[in-house]
Amino acid sequence: MADAAVRRWGEGLRCYGLIVGMWVRSTMAYRLSFLMMAAGNFAATALDFVAIAIMFSHVDVLGGFSLPEVAFLYGTTSTAFGIADLTLGNMDRLGRRVRDGTLDVLLTRPVPVLAQVAADRFALRRVGRLSQGVLLLAWSLTRLDVHWTPVTVALVPLMLVSGAVIFGAVFVAGAAFQFRADDASEIQNAFTYGGTTLLQYPPTVFATDLVRGVTFVVPLAFVNWLPALRVLGRDDPLRLPAWVDFASPLVALGCCAAAALAWRTGLRSYRSTGS
Amino acid sequence: MRLYAAVAAGGFRRYATYRTATAAGVFTNTVFGFIVASTYIALWNERPHLGGYDRAQALTFVWVSQALLASASLLGGGFQEELQDRIRSGDIAVDLYRPVDLQAWWLASDLGRAAFQLLGRGVVPLAVGALAFELALPADPVTWLSFLLSVLLGLVVGFALRYLVALCSFWLLDGAGAGMLSALLCMFFSGTLLPLNVFPGAFGEVARTLPWAAMLQVPVDVLLERHRGTGLAAALAFQAVWAAVLLAAGRLLQSAATRKVVVQGG
Numbered sequence: 001m002a003d004a005a006v007r008r009w010g011e012g013l014r015c016y017g018l019i020v021g022m023w024v025r026s027t028m029a030y031r032l033s034f035l036m037m038a039a040g041n042f043a044a045t046a047l048d049f050v051a052i053a054i055m056f057s058h059v060d061v062l063g064g065f066s067l068p069e070v071a072f073l074y075g076t077t078s079t080a081f082g083i084a085d086l087t088l089g090n091m092d093r094l095g096r097r098v099r100d101g102t103l104d105v106l107l108t109r110p111v112p113v114l115a116q117v118a119a120d121r122f123a124l125r126r127v128g129r130l131s132q133g134v135l136l137l138a139w140s141l142t143r144l145d146v147h148w149t150p151v152t153v154a155l156v157p158l159m160l161v162s163g164a165v166i167f168g169a170v171f172v173a174g175a176a177f178q179f180r181a182d183d184a185s186e187i188q189n190a191f192t193y194g195g196t197t198l199l200q201y202p203p204t205v206f207a208t209d210l211v212r213g214v215t216f217v218v219p220l221a222f223v224n225w226l227p228a229l230r231v232l233g234r235d236d237p238l239r240l241p242a243w244v245d246f247a248s249p250l251v252a253l254g255c256c257a258a259a260a261l262a263w264r265t266g267l268r269s270y271r272s273t274g275s
Numbered sequence: 276m277r278l279y280a281a282v283a284a285g286g287f288r289r290y291a292t293y294r295t296a297t298a299a300g301v302f303t304n305t306v307f308g309f310i311v312a313s314t315y316i317a318l319w320n321e322r323p324h325l326g327g328y329d330r331a332q333a334l335t336f337v338w339v340s341q342a343l344l345a346s347a348s349l350l351g352g353g354f355q356e357e358l359q360d361r362i363r364s365g366d367i368a369v370d371l372y373r374p375v376d377l378q379a380w381w382l383a384s385d386l387g388r389a390a391f392q393l394l395g396r397g398v399v400p401l402a403v404g405a406l407a408f409e410l411a412l413p414a415d416p417v418t419w420l421s422f423l424l425s426v427l428l429g430l431v432v433g434f435a436l437r438y439l440v441a442l443c444s445f446w447l448l449d450g451a452g453a454g455m456l457s458a459l460l461c462m463f464f465s466g467t468l469l470p471l472n473v474f475p476g477a478f479g480e481v482a483r484t485l486p487w488a489a490m491l492q493v494p495v496d497v498l499l500e501r502h503r504g505t506g507l508a509a510a511l512a513f514q515a516v517w518a519a520v521l522l523a524a525g526r527l528l529q530s531a532a533t534r535k536v537v538v539q540g541g
Binding site: 030032033036037041043047054057059062063185186189190197198205206207210 | 293295296298302303306309311314316317318321322449455456458459462463469473
């Protein structure tokens with residue numbers, strides 16, 4: 001049983017890698033264009049932070065947080081989101097395939113549909129966003145004035161991986177929703193791009209109900225807010241018990257289970273347009 | 276003229292077809308509105324009257340920019356990718372054979388799209404914003420009319436800029452990089468990320484004279500009644516001059532580009 005599951009996962013990942021490799025080779029056919037796109041992807045997110053830096057040219061703190069602290073929040077969520085966006089970001093093209101009927105082709109191939117959809121038109125240029133997040137995170141770590149302990153040091157990689165998995169689950173769930181509503185792909189932007197924009201700012205900036213919503217309903221707060229507040233030595237505005245700061249990996253697993261269920265339900269309910 | 280009205284109506288209807296997509300867009304614009312509004316409240320609580328806006332005016336800026344986001348293609352997109360594809364695939368040759376003006380055709384079609392998205396994707400987010408927050412919306416109908424005129428001029432400026440970018444495909448073939456650069460400039464210098472009057476010093480001065488300022492910053496300031504009397508005329512003239520200059524540049528580039536099509540052998 002377990003063996004079969006491991007083999008299926010291995011097979012799926014291998015196929016994902018093969019398709020990704022194919023798209024990377026295809027991207028490199030227009031090398032200059034790729035470099036421009038990657039630089040543009042980097043600059044798009046960098047400009048996003050320039051806007052925050054301009055805000056801090058007028059104020060010393062935003063919602064009680066200094067620039068390095070906001071940069072730490074920004075860096076952690078951008079890195080986590082960047083990983084998910086690079087690996088699964090093109091899943092929102094599923095609706096288009098449902099509409100024009102090309103999803104049927106994927107169903108006939110002896111490769112897991114999820115792996116095919118995830119690797120579809122893999123966009124290497126998205127390393128731009130990821131590298132911007134990593135650079136900013138590194139900068140913030142040199143500027144932060146916090147007391148590091150082994151626990152808080154370990155929390156940083158833990159939240160990056162859990163955060164990437166949580167965002168990845170959102171991408172998969174969003175794609176599954178498109179089996180139902182094939183031209184509503186923009187809804188998931190509210191949770192993916194909207195989510196990472198939200199997490200760039202301290203939770204103290206937002207209304208308590210909004211913070212509750214992203215803690216208990218769509219658990220984006222576990223991407224960086226809760227663990228990052230522990231690292232920065234600040235109280236969380238909801239006054240949750242301390243162990244919650246370490247719950248991100250569990251929440252990430254839960255998100256994966258929910259996304260897998262949504263994906264299966266979506267795929268089973270798929271009816272071809274027939275055209 | 277009737278022809279171009281028909282093209283514009285076609286553009287309107289084409290986008291009106293996708294109702295779920297429109298609803299999804301409205302939802303996303305509204306969510307972003309709430310997120311950005313919260314950050315602006317924090318910023319204006321620290322620094323009241325930053326950039327000459329009070330809190331209600333800053334929040335109005337947020338919700339009007341969400342309302343105009345799709346219509347004015349502030350994050351890029353719109354007709355430009357379609358035109359680039361036609362240039363790359365060679366279909367543009369068919370367009371050039373048609374007894375219509377290429378630039379006016381695309382302008383009419385894009386204005387039709389923008390008109391639908393102004394109604395379909397603009398009204399609801401602005402209404403939600405006005406219900407949830409205290410906005411500085413004017414009571415004077417003349418201000419609203421000037422605002423609509425200013426939006427129209429901004430749309431033409433945005434079109435003219437993206438038309439120039441799309442024509443670059445005649446030389447670059449893959450226009451994705453140029454499109455990206457143009458989207459970035461637009462996103463930053465239109466004020467979509469942060470109002471231009473918050474930009475510091477000389478950098479802000481320059482940013483406020485660039486054509487992208489005509490797309491969002493000027494229309495919002497017209498709505499906020501920061502331009503009155505001759506100031507209003509000057510603001511609208513600023514937009515009109517940029518529109519005329521950029522449309523003329525588009526014509527020049529177009530004539531150079533069509534000569535290139537002939538050279539390639541068509």
